[in-house]
Amino acid sequence: MHRDTQERGEPKGTYRVKNWAAYNAGLIARGEVTKWIEQSVLASSDVGMSRRGRPCVYPDAVIQMLLGLKQVFRLPLRALQGFAMSLRKLAFADLPVPNYTILSRRAQDLAVILPALRTGEPMHLVVDSTGLKVFGEGEWKVRKHGYSKRRTWRNVHLAMDAKSGQICAALMTHQDVGDADVLPDLFDQLPPGTSMDVVGGDGAYDTKSCHAAIAAAEARPSIPPRESAMPWPDATPGAAWRNAAIGAIATSSRREWKKASGYHRRSLVENLMYRLKTLTGHSLWARIVGSQATEVAIRAGVLNRMTALARPQSVRVARIMPHRESSAFKFDLCNNAIRTDKRNSRKGTFGCLFLWQMSSARHNR
Secondary structure, eight states: OOOOOOOOOOOOOEEEOOOOOHHHHHHHHHHHHHTTOOHHHOOOOOOOOOSSSSOSSSSSSHHHHHHHHHHHHHHHHHHHHHHHHHHHHHTTTTTTOOOOHHHHHHHHHHOOOOOOOOOOOOEEEEEEEEEEEEEOHHOOOHHHHOSOOOOOOEEEEEEEEEEOEEEEEEEETTTOOOSSTTTTHHHSSTTTTOOOOEOOOOGGSSSHHHHHHHHHTOOOOOOOOOTOOOOOOOTSSSSEEEEEEEHHHHOOOOHHHHHHTGGGGGGHHHHHHHHHHHHHSSOOOSSSSSHHHHHHHHHHHHHHHHHHHOOOEEEEOOOOOOOOOOOSEOTTTSSSEEOSSTOOOOOOOOHHHHHHHHHHHHHHO
8 A cells, every 4th residue: 555646737726616506406306216216117018028937027127226226325125125115105106116136136137228418419538447345344444454354346447428427338347357458348338329529548548459449439549658658550540649649748748748638637537436436335235246237337327317417517716825824823722822933833832821921911011
């Protein structure tokens, strides 16, 4: 475990949310149960689900909706069944409530439909991956005493539309699978006819297979070449954009290339991974690989719904410099006076005696 000591560039700007009223109302609406139960799903039939044997009672849309409620309110399967039963008694009389064993079994091979907003415009796609824990101890215990049990993660690869903030593709792999190996599979998850303008990612995607996939999609890569990168032959797919990036970095600087190419929009997918873990948890509930893949897709769909309900619109404001204190002393919450002038930077605590002397001097004036 080491501390991140990489060199930082310019200080971050200060932003302010300009649609606070609508954003606040959307955050409240995320907790409404009616936002997560669609009447069209309740009225859906078993069309297209006919198979040999006993007829399927619960359509895939119902299973996906209930598993979405599970992720939103972080319920175990048995508690989810009880929660759905109470909803049926209170408001939704036609809500089907499958047994928790059915939910567990159907989750193993459920074909999740990822809800996302389709703007019809060419996308600026940003990709990255994060890890969700399956087994292992918590961070505090590992930090204090070290780890004593095996720890296992699953890699979650996400592709996000930088303009709408929606997850367009989500894929779960083993923890040893690299990011570059999954990019073509993420492209395969995109709806047919999806147009991409730019594909942004970090240096892990600076491989021939990734540049070939981006070139086949007729998009421009926004991927920084590695420090020791050499130009590729012109016949290599995607070599033109990469060789141009190497030349631009050599001519000016890597920082200027990042600004010109829109590389910094990749921070949106990093914020997306933070929201994914904050809103749905850092660990996976499921233990079977198929159910874990379904859970990842369900979480991505839930996050898309939350983004559609509430998304802040931030604008950059002037940076406010910290005000310099005029007094050489300041007082903390414990009534201690602390010296702050440059001549004596050592913090001194004078206690109640010093405060008494100060007050006595004021009265004697």
